Amino acid sequence: MRVAKAFFEKAKISSGVRIKLHKKIPHGAGLGGGSSDAAATLRALNQLFETKLSREELAKLGSTIGSDVSFFLFESVAVCKGRGEIVNPTTVKKRLSILLLKPAFSVSSAWAYSRWQDSREIPGILYQPQNFDGQSFLNDLERPVFEKFVFLAHLKTWLLKQAEVGAALMSGSGSTVFAVMRDHADIDLVAKRAREELDPEIWTCASETI
Secondary structure (H helix, E strand, C coil): CHHHHHHHHHHCCCCCCCCCCCCCCCCCCCCCHHHHHHHHHHHHHHHHCCCCCCHHHHHHHHHCCCCCHHHHHHCCCEEEECCCCEEEECCCCCCCEEEEEECCCCCCHHHHHHCCCCCCCCCCCCCCCEEECCEEECCCCHHHHHHHCHHHHHHHHHHHCCCCEEEEEECCCCCCEEEEECCCCCHHHHHHHHHHHCCCCCEEEEEECC
16 A cells, blocks of 8 residues: 555556455565565556556665565566665576475564664574575574574474475575475475474475576
8 A cells, every 4th residue: 555655646646546465475474475565566556557667766666665675576586785675686597496484473574673783693503604506595684583483493403404405594584484495306295294393384385486
């Protein structure tokens, strides 16, 4: 709703639209669900009203609503700087198979960022960059989040012990943890094992990088 109002103000349009949202990504998962919804709304309104705003103009508008909105407007792997609003599209060598796992609880992004400066590492948990298949995986927000939500630290450690997993990391500010799978690994089997050994109610989703 906020991004739609901002769009109409920018485009000087007095009419409106009715928006119906079908949510498929869990709330508070650290997957950018809200930001991607906002970006999709901007693209749809720009096309519907034929305003022909450039992607850069939409990105600037989106950044006033949320730091991650700009990233989703580019629909590409990207390096983001600043608050996330400076987007530099890039490429990866090949598609990676990713398993997403999210427990029932959520993590507030604002809370995670507010606790980062004074947070401490939990002994025995891997926080250092992981190098796998030509990519480096690191998330500084694991430190404050793992301090309070210890299950996520346990989930990451468990994933790294699975033979099918090449790297594991918390996504964004959590509470999703993702596993980068090795070639020809059975992703459904790892998801089944996680439900059996960790949490029978854990949400899982098999996906690929673009």
